Amino acid sequence: MAKASKRKARGEESEPSVTVADSGNAAASNGGTAISGVVNTLNVQQRALPEPTPWPHQVGVIPSPARSFQHRAEVDRLRTAVEGSGTAVLSQVLTGMGGVGKTQLAADYARAAWDDGGLDVLVWVTASAQSPVVAAYAQAGAELCRADPADPEQAAKKFLAWLTPKAGQRPCRWLIVLDDVADPNDLVVHPDDPGNRYSLWPPASSYGRTLITTRRRDSALFGEGRRRIEVGLFTPAESAAYLTAALAAQGRSEPADQLAALAQDLGDLPLALAQAAAYLVDSGETPAAYRALLADRATKLADLTPDALPDEQAAALAAAWSLSVERADTLRPAGLAQPMLHLAALLDANGIPQDVLTSRIARLYLAASDPRRAQRPKWWHFRRRLSLAAVTPEEAFGALRALDRLSLIDHQPDSPHQAVRIHQLIQRATRDTLSPERHDQVARVSAYALMSAWPEIERDTDLAQALRANTEALTHHAEAALYQPKVHLLLHRFGRSLGESGQITAAVDHLIRLADIARSRLGPDHLDTLSAVGDLAMLRRLAGDRAGAARGFAEVLDSIVRALGEDHPYSLVTRNNLASMWGELGDAAGAAQALAELLPHQVRVLGEDHPSTLTTRNNLALMRGRAGDAPGAVQALAELLPDRIRVLGADHPDTLTNRGNHALMRGQAGDAPGAAQALANLLTDRIRVLGSDHPDTLTNRGNHAHWLGEAGDPAGAAQALVGLLADRTRVLGADHHLTLATRDNLAYWRERAELSAGNPGTDHS
Structure with a gap:
């Protein structure tokens, strides 16, 4: 006879119940991303990992050749593979002041190496900061060695390790170009943490070559095995x-x-x-x-x-x-080239998406800067002027072509995410013509233009990286302007994007800085400051730190009540988030009581159909079910669902969450088969609406496996969890708390399946 298992069954995984909302809800008019009770987590959109891309393969865009490219002595030296001493050249560093053509020399070298057929892999990296280097390596890792793009640092490490030849494997002939290294320290990740410290320098390999361009002359760039080539003026x-x-x-x-x-x-x-x-x-x-x-x-x-x-x-x-x-500015469309250059001067010199510079907000700025289109001399009123003669997308495109024609920019329409490149010295010369007031105004227009091009769900990782790089450049050139008169929404979107791309540490650092600056400039009780603290709390929850998230929401709530009163929408939304966190920490009864007290206030202030009111009803039912009244929770969630569908639609993420919680409570109330079937039906809709790797979809799979097992099919539950564990490890990482919970659940249901089959299995006493 099989021994009785002493392993305890783990409860089903919770449906998410709090979040930071999008910028379009009630609180957004105050500046930052609002803290909301709307149930909708960060959208981590990951694709199933494909097979490695076959060679030859190129990552990154090589700048186009300059007109009448001049052959120089440096070209010949770059192509000399062996020093006079007979030492093979593995790394070369082109150094010199701005404007001498270092990038063009590197691009010519890369194109020649690629065209000669001597390379299997070419990676061109814009290295003006650490984050684009990590992102480029992560992209290469995902495409060449099945690294997980959800964890950019690990993907970058995997790619660097992959470059080292392995015994018994076909060697890869590679070239990596790190263009425009601004600071040698950017090539060392976590320099103050010996346990996590690693270098972004490609490894020394007889099959590989590294080429760096930089204005710097630090000794750290010129170690053993690195040839230094000074690039000066033309003769x-x-x-x-x-x-x-x-x-x-x-x-x-x-x-x-x-x-x-x-x-x-x-x-x-x-x-x-x-x-x-x-x-x-x-x-x-x-x-x-x-x-x-x-x-x-x-x-x-x-x-x-x-x-x-x-x-x-x-x-x-x-x-x-x-x-x-x-x-x-005299070329058709006349009068638009110079204001277009204003916008480009504050963004990423190494690549600006065309959709940013041809967006509606950018075209309004162009129109307001053209005296023939705008009568009023103060162009910053352009958003309120309906009499402006519109600039069409075709005219904005024409302005880019005019700048390219005069060699002020490099415009490559076939590379839409990095369509516009501009030399940093031209950017500097352009910025120097702007008055302080105009400089700040152009910065805010640029921020709105970036926001207009930023998709709600980041399915295109290359576009997301380009937008983040441009946001970093804009912040570098005009950070103060993005905090006047309030925190620009772009700064909140940037933090969210970092979190969505798996860069949790960078996201936390950004939000801490955002909160500190907002606190110093606007005060601790300003809504922008509180929004940043709320964003940070939600990010900590997603990382598994529920206690830290609860402390963050409590801090926000105290400040909002003190500054704005208990009935302010921020106060009501934050009370929901805090109470829901108490429930996730184990105090379901206390959470239910707090939500029951909150609901009448929300109905009075926001109305019965407000999304936050509906979310509080959802969370109240869920917490009452967890506290022991599962039948009552089933009834309350069933009554809520038609209202969700009527207000939000059947495919809204909140509606899907409502269905998921209803299924969970059915299981808690004793209807395990019904719960399993409802979750199976819901899973189909979640994959269709959210994608297969969305966190809500993965949670749905875990809940379905649990109730499948409780309904009498432990083997089916175990089989379902095998696939879920692989996907959670890929998307979230092996050490994420949900991955660990999935591993424990898999062990539990495997043991139950063995016992059901009459196999004694293992005694876990």
């Missing part, structure tokens, strides 16, 4: 050859002495020469006439000197930039 001969080739491509020939003099005026700076060549080609001016314009403009712009350049080059670039912008 006079290279400058003359560049200008000659650029003009010859358009059928023009100019006197050599005039081209040499123009190159000297521009200090042989490649970036300034590119501006001049584009201007000469587009305008038809002679070099002599352009030199006269340049000299006059340089005198007028004596104070406009971009950083990272000697005085002569700075003045020359500023003058060339000014003439090019002026020329671009």
Whole structure:
């Protein structure tokens, strides 16, 4: 006879009952993401891990070739695979000041290596900060070695380990380009935590090559086995050859002495020469006439000197930039190039999504900046002006083409997530023309433009990463503007996106900083401050720290009641969240009592059909069921469901949650078969609406397995949990509290299945 099992059955997994709501509900008008009782967790959308992508494979976008790319001595040195001493070159570092063409040299090297067929894998990384490096490695890991993109750091580690040749495996010939490293410390993750510290430098391998471009000259960049290549200005001969080739491509020939003099005026700076060549080609001016314009403009712009350049080059670039912008603004659609450049100057130099710069909010700004379209000189009223002559998406696109035509940006429409690249010195020159007031106004327009392009559910991970990179760039250039007169919604969306992408530590750090700044600028009781604290509490709940989440909601509630009163919508919503957290911590009776006291206040203030009121009814029924009144909970949830469908629709996540809780309470009330069948029906709808890896879908699968076992099919429960455990490990990680609970449940139902089959199994006494 089988021994009686002493393992205790684990209860079903809870349906989520609190969250941070989207920015569109009642509290959003106050600034931040509102704290709400709407049941809807962070949308972690993960795909099933595909088979590794076959070689050859490229990750990242190589910048397009510059017009009339100039062959230089550095090109030959880059392609020399062995030093004079016979040592193989595995890592090379291109260093030099801005505007000398480091990125173009790296791009030429990468394209040549790829076209020659000597590479299996090419990874181009924009390395201006640590997060895009980790994200690029994580993408490579997901595509090449089945790493889980839900955990970017682990995926990045797996990719770096994969680069090292393994015995018995086909070696991979790879090239990794880290373009524009701004700080060597960005290539070390968790430097102060020896247990988690790791380097983002690719490993030394006889099959691999690493190329870095940077303005920095820190010793940390030039260790053993890394060849340093200094990139300077063009030589006079290279400058003359560049200008000659650029003009010859358009059928023009100019006197050599005039081209040499123009190159000297521009200090042989490649970036300034590119501006001049584009201007000469587009305008038809002679070099002599352009030199006269340049000299006059340089005198007028004596104070406009971009950083990272000697005085002569700075003045020359500023003058060339000014003439090019002026020329671009005359091209059709006239008057739109310069304001478009304003927007690009505050975003990510390494890639701006086209949809951001052609969004409705961006086009309104373009229209308001064009005096022929906007009568009123103060353009910042444009959101209220209905008389503005509209700028169409086609005209916004035309403004990008005009800037590209004058070499002010690199516009690649075929790469929509990184359609616009712009040199940092051009960004700096553009920002320096903006008054402090205009600078802040452009920053807020840019923030709204990013928000307009940000999807509610991040199914496109490349787009999400590009939007995060642009938000980081905007924050770097104009953080103060995003806290005036209140916290911009973009900062809350950025934190949520970090959480959705699995970067929990980064999300927590961002929200702590957001809360601290909001507290110092706006005060501890401002709704934006409280929203940030509420966001942080919800993030802690999702990470499994329910006690920390409860403390966060309690802090928010005390502040809201003190500042705004007990009947403020924030107060009511936060009371729901806090009470629900008490229930999740084990005090279901106390939670039910608190929610019962809350419900009449919500009905009076918000109304019977308000989503938060409906959520409180849901949570009250759920907590009463957990406290022992399962039949009453079944009835209350059944009565609530028609109201949910009427107000929100049958496919709304809250409605689906209502159905899930109703099924759970049916099981608690003794109808295990009915619960299992209801959860099976619900699972189909959740996969259709939310996706197979959404947290609610995974919870549904766990609950279905539990009640399947309670209905008399322990083997079926165990089988269902095997698949769930694999998916939870992939999506959430092996150490997540829900993954651990699934593992325990699997062991329990396997033991029950063995006992049912008459197998003595293992004595767990």
